[in-house]
Amino acid sequence: MGQVVSAFYSWFNTDKEYKVLLIGLDNAGKTTTLYQLHLGQAIETQPTIGSNVETVKHKNVHFEVWDLGGQATLRPSWVTYFKATDALVLVVDSTDRARIGQVKDELWRVVGSEDLKGAFVLVFANKQDLEDCMSPADISSSLKLHDIKDHDWHIQACSAKEGTGLVEGFDWMVQRVKNRASK
Numbered sequence: 001m002g003q004v005v006s007a008f009y010s011w012f013n014t015d016k017e018y019k020v021l022l023i024g025l026d027n028a029g030k031t032t033t034l035y036q037l038h039l040g041q042a043i044e045t046q047p048t049i050g051s052n053v054e055t056v057k058h059k060n061v062h063f064e065v066w067d068l069g070g071q072a073t074l075r076p077s078w079v080t081y082f083k084a085t086d087a088l089v090l091v092v093d094s095t096d097r098a099r100i101g102q103v104k105d106e107l108w109r110v111v112g113s114e115d116l117k118g119a120f121v122l123v124f125a126n127k128q129d130l131e132d133c134m135s136p137a138d139i140s141s142s143l144k145l146h147d148i149k150d151h152d153w154h155i156q157a158c159s160a161k162e163g164t165g166l167v168e169g170f171d172w173m174v175q176r177v178k179n180r181a182s183k
Ligand SMILES: Nc1nc2c(ncn2[C@@H]2O[C@H](COP(=O)(O)OP(=O)(O)OP(=O)(O)O)[C@@H](O)[C@H]2O)c(=O)[nH]1
Pocket: 024, 025, 026, 027, 028, 029, 030, 031, 032, 033, 045, 046, 047, 048, 049, 068, 069, 070, 071, 091, 126, 127, 128, 129, 130, 158, 159, 160, 161, 162
């Protein structure tokens, strides 16, 4: 009986779960972003060793969101998460001018990966609540986002701490996945 119920349930439960990867340098705000999306509040974080994963439902679309550790020694392992990724989200600390060149190098190191073919690229210009932060336009030009030709990309100002801008970023992703699904 249990098997029948479960077969019946899976037949109706056709909702696809979209896989999203949060990448970016250490201290960018990836874990804060993940839990702001999942719990609706900022939590106190520790540097991530490995990864965290949570489900996020936005506008009736289910996302499986992976938050990857951003320390330099952990970045080479990002590639092991790439398969079947629907969207790559690059979280940037908009106050970290000194390392924006490193962010660009990391983005361009991964964006051509075969396993990310077809993935949407969303850039969160995070920490916009802090004074003297770079604007999305500054970040866009530093990262050379306009040179990305093989991915649909978008940059969104946000503050993961205050919970602003994240919904707008996910609105863009929902629109993209729905567009793709309707084709
Ligand atoms: N002011 C401000 N601080 C933020 C924001 N987002 C994150 N932070 C702070 O930045 C620090 C690092 O945040 P995390 O979310 O742990 O950063 P992470 O990208 O996960 O770092 P790793 O796990 O080391 O890769 C924490 O002290 C957060 O509270 C933001 O939007 N505004």
